[in-house]
Structures are given as structure tokens and as C-alpha cells.
Amino acid sequence: MAEEAKKIMKPLGKTVLSIPKKISKPFPKIVLTAIQRKALKGEDLKKYIISLNALILNSMDSSTKKLVQEILADADLDNKSLFELGMYSYLNGALQEGSILVGTSLTRDISNDFNANSYAGILINANWSAQAMPICRGLLSSYPENDLVLNNIGQAFIGIGEQDSAMVYLRKCLKQNPSHPQANNTAALISKEKGQKEKAVEYAKKAVENGLIDGSMDIIEEFDKSGTAYDFFAKPKDLPDYFNIFKIKKPMHQKRVEDEQLVKAERAAFKSEIDRMRGELSEIIRKEQELGTKQLNERIQDLQKRLFAGEKLDVNLGNPWFKKAGRIFSNKYIQVDVLKAMMREEEQYTAKIAELENEYDRNESKIYKDFAEKKAQYVCNGEGTSSGCINLERLAAEECKAIKELRNRFLVNCATVAESYDDKQIHWAAERFFFQSKWGYLLGPNEHLANVNYYKYADEYLKNISKIMTNYKPKAPACENLEAELKKFTFAEITAPKCPINETINLGLIALKSNCKETSITLSGKKNSSLEKYKIQFKQNHQKAQNSLAIIYVVRKDEVKLSEPIKKFMKADVGVKVELTVQGFLSWSKDNVWDAGAKGMATTSIWAFDTLSGHGGNMEATAEIGYSYQAGLNGDAKLLNGFLAPTAASLPEFNYKP
DSSP: OOHHHHHHTSOSOSSOOOOOOOOSSOOOOOOOOTGGGSOOOHHHHHHHHHHHHHHHHHTSOHHHHHHHHHHHTOTTOOHHHHHHHHHHHHHTTOHHHHHHHHHHHHHHTTTOHHHHHHHHHHHHHTTOHHHHHHHHHHHHHHOTTOHHHHHHHHHHHHHTTOHHHHHHHHHHHHHHOTTOHHHHHHHHHHHHHTTOHHHHHHHHHHHHHHHOOHHHHHHHHHHOOSSOTTHHHHSOSSOOOHHHHTTOOOOOOOOSGGGHHHHHHHHHHHHHHHHHHHHHHHHHHHHHHHHHHHHHHHHHHHHHHHHHTTOOOOOOSSOTTHHHHHHHHTOHIIIIIHHHHHHHHHHHHHHHHHHHHHHHHHHHHHHHHHHHHHHTTOOOSSTTOHHHHHHHHHHHHHHHHHHHHHHHHHHHHHHHHHHHHHHHHHHHHHHHHHHHHHHHHHTOSSHHHHHHHHHHHHHHHHHHHGGGGGOOOOOOOTTHHHHHHHTTSOHHHHHSOOOSOEEEEEETTEEEEEESSEEEEEEEOOTTSTTTTEEEEEEEETTTTEEEEEEEEEEEEEEEEOOHHHHHHHTEEEEEEEEEEEEEEEEEETTOOEEEEEEEEEEEEEEEEETTTOOEEEEEEEEEEEEETTTEEEEEEEEEESTTSOOSSOOOSOOOOO
């Protein structure tokens, strides 16, 4: 976590680079001795270091001098370990001890120019710039374009008060390595000293960008009040792809009506994953907050005890990076500009989608209106209107196609706007997370509270990218149900008005049957009498406006009912009846067209009624052949109908008794 932040806390390099902390006024000029003006190498350099070590050793107090001598006398300490121990001592503030140990290591391997440059850097930072000068000159003669060597000799000239000479070598260093933090820092301090504020800020920003050097940060704070001084941290060149890092799958944008269900599924999965990740972060934040608060309280209590005991303390509850991170964290671009841009982009996106939706609604209404006018020319409501049905079906298909094309254009336009919106929101969210997770982490008083800051900004990142869920609403395919129904039924059947009535009532010898097509009343002969097989039936056909009266003779009738055990278990009255009849009939229409004849008919009925409520219905199929005065010989067959015809209300309450 916060790996970038942790990297900052590592040493800046493997070699010592001199870093003057402050130039409040010019260093007093130091006149170099003859030996200090030379470029020393090889045996001459070795003799010089031995004599210099002796001078430093003699200036130490007895206990320190003894410790150093014991270390140098340790036969088990090889030269590499000696050098590393000297560097460790120097980096921990023991400048004299560090310089002697590193210097001694160098005398044992005088051709090691890398160690020689580190030794020169130690001398410069210990304010022994004059003593470092012959070592720097010797390295420069061998490495005239090496940025590390050029920087150290430039720092050495600053140490003896020669700013102009220092700038000559610092410029050469920056030509080789423009991002060199120490060279930029010293150049910034010199430019400030000469009153060149803009140049000082320019050098200081490069120094901070590559090394977070205090002196340069002070210059920026003094001369740049814009809040944008640290934009180079806020606008990284290589922004991480957090979508791939966190394995988040961005939902697709709908561009075709056929993708409606897929888009809904991907959006739901995206939202679910974001919610899951935020839930996990919430729990981590809670635990880290508890640990961090506990550790901070213990630190405060320890400091209080030491203060009450009279101990002098430099109280610092934070960490060494707190001040630096605080200066950078307040960056205007991240904390103000990006937030405003995100809100402004969201408003513009919402307005654009609303504009596209309004345009879509207008165009859709126009399509429906235009086709309604075209459809009004045709009729499809029964016999004799087949051409009207064909034209209406054609117009319905054209209307569906027009709506589908309109929706697809709308979806493509919305997807184009949404992609641009998403790219910007995701980029800005990533910029904020990259910046805040790094510098916010360094603002934590301890590691646990630093983790709290990091995970809070991770949660904010997830919250920001969830805004892409505010995309336009998906659109379903137009006329999907109609296309499915046309695979099973004709257009006339689909568009036929649905009958709200489908009732059959038996009252002893009288049976009443009524639906939208016809109403019939049948009078049956009394059972076990000579009239048992005879019926008189009056029928009125509502669609043809035709009435008929028939005398029916039942040739055969068979009936099968559900067995009693099953009937009791299901609490239903279910059965099948087959009836063969012959009949003579007389019919007349509202136009006084009369007809008469005879026909044979086969009828199959299936019924089912709830024995508790009496609710139920029946299905019927018929086949007939006959001869009439008007039509001559004719035949007809009708499929099952009854249960398949929807009703507006439940059937009358009664027990079906055939």
C-alpha cells in the first residue's frame, strides 16, 4: 500500500551528494592552499587522506578516538564492511567518525573512484569543502562530464564562498542531468541570493520534484503563492490504470436494443463489485483507525510523562515527512480544480443526455402519429378484411423497424457522450487517488493512521468511478412481443378484440352458452323419456348478425369424468365429452336473408371446474358437414376454443353438472 509514498523515504542514492540546507548569506571566502588547488590521484591522494584522517582523529575526544581506533584495528572487518560502516555512521550524524572510516577504506582501495566521490561528499557536508577540493579536482580530470562529480565540485565551491564558480559546475551538472536534485537546490539558493526569484523557483521545483529538499520547498513557499507550485506531482506523466490494477470491469454502453439485458447485467455486476470493495475497505479503515488511535494515545502519554519528569523534548507527534507532505497536499489543481471539473462535466453530461432523450421522445411520438394516420385507412376486424389485415401487418412491421432504428441512433449518440464523460471522470478520479493516496499517506501520524488515509482515498476513488453508473437508461427492442406472437398467430388473430365473456351455464334441461361470437340456448329432452335424444337450440351469431333455430337428434354421446379418488384429491370436476348429432335448421339474418338445411356435427368438449368455488371453463372443438338451401353442400372444422379465450371476470359460481 502507498508504495510510491514509501519510496520517498528511502535514501536518494548510493553515493553521498552534498546538500547545503540553507544559504542565508554568502559563505566566507576561503583561500585554498597549494595542495588544495591540486588534482590529487593515486598515491598522492592516499597520502593526503592519511594526513587528513590524522588531523580529524586528533581533534576528537579521547573516548571517540579510542572507539574509532578499535574499529580500525578489527582484523575481521573487511574493506567493504568498513566503507559501509563509515557511511552508516555519517548518515546517522557521526560526521567525524564516518569520514575517518570511509577515508581509511579509500586508502586501502585508492582506485575506487565511486568511494572517492562519496568521501568528498562527506567532507563537503561536514563543512570541510576546502579539504574536499583536491579530491573533487582529481575526479573531475577523469570524469569531466559525470553529473555526480560535477555536482560535488560545485558544492565544494559554494562551501568556500565561490558562488560564481559553483554555478559554472552546477550548470554543467544540470546539462548532463537536468533533474539532479542537489544541483537544482543549490542553484535555486544561489539564484535567490542574487535576487533572481523566478529562476530560483524554477530550480527549486526541479529539486523538489526529484528530492523533496527543504531549502527548495522554502523558496517555493516564499515566492510562489499560486497553489499550483506542485502541479508536477498532481499531473503525473504515467498515471496508473487502476481499473486493471483492481481488476474492475467497466460495464458496456448500450448501442443496440438487442443488448438491453446484457447491459443491465453488466451494470448490476459493476455496482455489486464496487459495493463489495467499498464494504471491505470500510472494515479495514475501522480496524486501522482503532490501532492508529491507540498507538497515538500511547505516544502522547509517553511524552507527557517525560515532560513532567523535566526532560527537554522536541515534541513531534507526526513524522519527518509531515511538513513536506502538508505543503504538497494542498495543491489547488487536485483539491479545487479537479473537483470543479468533475462536477461541471457531470452537469453537462446530464444536460446532454436529457436533450437526447427529449429529442428521442419527440421523434418517437411523431413516428407513432404518422403510422396511426396510415393505419386508419385499413380495417382488420373479421371476415372480408383480409387485405386490411395484410396492410396493417405491413405497417406494423415498418413502424417497429422505424422505432428500432430510432432507438439504435439514440443509443449510439448516448454511448458517444457517455464514453467521453466516463473517460474524463475515470481520469480525474485516478489523478485524485494517485495524488491523495501518496501524500495523504505521509500525513498520517503513524503507520496505522497513514493506512487509514490511504484506504479512505481508495474508497473515494471507487465512489467517484461509480458515477459512470448514472448513464442513460437502457432501451428494449421495439415490438418484441408482437414479433414473438406473429410466429404463433396471424395478425388478424393478434389484433382481434379479446372477448370479455366466455360463460357456460347448465340449469337442468336448459343450457346457456355465451361469448363474443355467439349466444345459444339449448333445451334438452328429459332423461329416460322418448325425447331424451332430442334438443331444440336457438343461436344468435353476433359477428354475422344471424339467428338460427335447430332441432337436434343426438346419435351418440360419450362422457369420461375424472375418477372419484383423483377428483377428491384435486377438488376439481374435470371431464371429456364427445357428441355426434344430426339436425335440421332454419336461419335468418338482419337483412332478411333466409336459409334452411340439415347437417351432421361432431363436438368434443373438455371442462374443468373447481368444486369449491365453481370457477372454471371449457374448451370445445367441432366438425360439421351439411346441405343448405343457400350454400349447398358445405363443411367446416373449428379448433378448440374456450380456455384460450381471455375473460375479463371469473365465471359464475355454480357446480357444473352435464
